Amino acid sequence: MTRPANKPFAQSGFSLVELLIAMAIGLVMLGAILSIYMGTTVAGRQSDTVSRMGEDATIALETMARHIRMAAYSTPILMAARNTATVEGQMVQLADSNFAGAGIKGCDGGFSSTNASWDDLVCTNSSTQPDDIAVRYEGDSFNTEAAGGNSASDCLSQGVARNAYSAANGSLQYALIESRFFVSANKELSCAGNGQASFTSQPLVTGVEFMRVRYGIASDSTESQVIFFATAAEVNALGGSADQNWGRVVAVRICIQMVSPSEDQGKVVPYYNCDGVLTTPGDKYLHRAYSTTVSIRNRAGIAQ
16 A cells, blocks of 8 residues: 655654753763863872872982981991090090091081082071081991992992091091082082092982981990980080081981972862971972981991
8 A cells, every 4th residue: 555645754853852862961971971070180190299299208318318328437447446645634536447537527508619628518507498408427448339449439320439438547548529419599409529520520310409417416425325406506515526416426317308300280189298287289289298217327327
């Protein structure tokens, strides 16, 4: 049977209301998916940033700790305990090793110049600037790496020649290692060493924006037990000579503040600074503080 030519076919489809509802549901689902994606991306990026900052902080702290542990170290050249003698009725100590004197010196707010000689290192005493620290000790092929044709090297792996006369034997020379650690204006942990390019500084780790150093003080220059931690200014005010005051330092507490390489955290993230104060930064960079405490080996009775 044929259909009449003038009868229209039946038509079906979505009404306008149904179409609008479907579009609305689709947009809500798309928004939820995008929100989850963005949240996951930000969390992943932040996790990567924190991981990288932690790795860089570990390298920075370990580099400084390796040198600070050796502060004032010198190989004993006499097979006995530190010798004493009576001079004008008083007992005095006689040098039994090449190096004598304080092996560590620090400055609150940094040194005025990081390439000055040891005795001429002057502090800025600024409360807002990063602290600096300098160490020196007898270097050899066991506690440093050979470099530049020499058996000892500084913090920049520059070879250090025999450059100082022994305190126990004035005719003998040895390699005295000197390294100064500080935070540069470019937010880099840097070091100036006394190797082949004497006290020319180079960056070691980027992303370090601040450093705070505190010193564990013993009751005198023969004890190894920390009785309190002090600032560099407090060490200088202990009442003795510079060598006597810094000779009482048996441990060093270092805190460095790291900053992310880019301002992409999406929001301001508060952090605890090196003084333990919760701080809200004025930017969207990620900031984190990392710390360690280092014992000075020769004061703890450990040879190397």
